[in-house]
Amino acid sequence: MRTPLTADMFDELCPTPLSPIRVGDKWAGMIIRCLEDGPRRFSELRVPLRDITPKSLTHSLRALEQRGLVSRNEQPRSVEYALTPLGRSLLEPLNAACAWAEEHWDELVDAHEAAYQETRHTA
Amino acid sequence: MRTPLTADMFDELCPTPLSPIRVGDKWAGMIIRCLEDGPRRFSELRVPLRDITPKSLTHSLRALEQRGLVSRNEQPRSVEYALTPLGRSLLEPLNAACAWAEEHWDELVDAHEAAYQETRHTA
DNA sequence: CAGTATCCAGGAAGATACTG
DNA sequence: CAGTATCTTCCTGGATACTG
Numbered sequence: 230m231r232t233p234l235t236a237d238m239f240d241e242l243c244p245t246p247l248s249p250i251r252v253g254d255k256w257a258g259m260i261i262r263c264l265e266d267g268p269r270r271f272s273e274l275r276v277p278l279r280d281i282t283p284k285s286l287t288h289s290l291r292a293l294e295q296r297g298l299v300s301r302n303e304q305p306r307s308v309e310y311a312l313t314p315l316g317r318s319l320l321e322p323l324n325a326a327c328a329w330a331e332e333h334w335d336e337l338v339d340a341h342e343a344a345y346q347e348t349r350h351t352a
Numbered sequence: 353m354r355t356p357l358t359a360d361m362f363d364e365l366c367p368t369p370l371s372p373i374r375v376g377d378k379w380a381g382m383i384i385r386c387l388e389d390g391p392r393r394f395s396e397l398r399v400p401l402r403d404i405t406p407k408s409l410t411h412s413l414r415a416l417e418q419r420g421l422v423s424r425n426e427q428p429r430s431v432e433y434a435l436t437p438l439g440r441s442l443l444e445p446l447n448a449a450c451a452w453a454e455e456h457w458d459e460l461v462d463a464h465e466a467a468y469q470e471t472r473h474t475a
Numbered sequence: 476c477a478g479t480a481t482c483c484a485g486g487a488a489g490a491t492a493c494t495g
Numbered sequence: 496c497a498g499t500a501t502c503t504t505c506c507t508g509g510a511t512a513c514t515g
Contacts, residue, residue, distance in 0.1 A: 249376040249419055250445055255488075257372065271497050283498060285488060296372055297463025308497065315459050318452070322373055325448040329441070336438050340420025378508075394477050406478060408508060431477065 231267050238263075238277035247337040250326040252319070253296075256281060256289040261316060261323060264299065268311035354390045361386075361400035370460040373449040375442070376419075379404060379412040384439060384446060387422065391434035 239259055244251065252258040256278060263274055271290075275281060290310060293299035298316035302309045312320075330337070362382055367374065375381040379401060386397055394413075398404060413433060416422035421439035425432045435443075453460070 247419075249380065249416075249421065249442065250449075251374050253372040280489090282489060282491090284490095284500085287498060288488085293372075295463065295467035296370075297459060297466075298372065306496075315456060315463070318456060319372065322445065322448045322452045325445045326373075329445045333438060333441060336420060340418065340438070343420075344418035403509090405509065405511090407480090407510095410478060411508085429476075 234263055234269065234273055234277045236276055236279060245330070247334075247341055248326070248330040250330065252323055252326070253298075254289055254292060256285065257293060258323060260286075260289055260293065260310075261298070261312065261319060264310060264312045264316070265320065268302070268309040270307050270309055274310070357386055357392065357396055357400045359399055359402060368453070370457075370464055371449070371453040373453065375446055375449070376421075377412055377415060379408060380416060381446060383409075383412055383416065383433075384421070384435065384442060387433060387435045387439070388443065391425070391432040393430050393432055397433070 239262075244255060244258055252261065259278060260274060263269055263277055271283075271286065274286060274290075275283075278286065290299060290301070293316070294301055297313055298319060300311050300313050302311065362385075367378060367381055375384065382401060383397065386392055386400055394406075394409070397409060397413075398406075401409065413422060413424070416439070417424055420436055421442060423434050423436050425434065
């Protein structure tokens, strides 16, 4: 619990375009994961989401706030974001989605490759 | 099984912007639902998806095909779309998502209204 | 019947730079 | 530290009209 978030927390193709299931915008699913073990600060969140710009992170967090999934807590010298009970309840379908993607990963990759093999020429 | 698809099959706000979970593009989730009970033809699908343009429907179907979720079967005088086994397996997380949205519907509506009350003036 | 072809408006999201 | 402000590009998706 509350171990630091690492830069390699997410695979480089996460969120993957191979999975048809998405939670919120591009970053929302990963943000929710980051908050799973407790509140995190803005700059703490930037670490695992490597290439996110502050603008995008702000935007995603505001959207999550408006949907009631994340709460924003302003402290004297920091701001902490945390999952609301509603946001935490979302972990269940989120886990279901991740489990499905893992379970069918090979099929997803195969389908993707088959779809692009059609446009390839020669051997 | 194989009863006709009706125009009122989906609520007017389906897919709802209130639910943060989405499957594929705007129409994909509903298309998958439409194929749940068996293959359907292009024009059959247009009925429950009321305002979808043929272009959008084609585009969504092609995307589902490329991901291996839907198969396209050309017959002499029609084209039939059906769920592949992979597409059918997606019904499980899709149902989980729908169940979550239904279960937390009130909270989602409340959060949405609270978010927009802030910008309202006077009573 | 099952699509294509064009055109277009709005949103998503990155690059870069700046601030209380 | 936790953001804003601008600018720009890409993508989504609708409107409309046409076709083998």
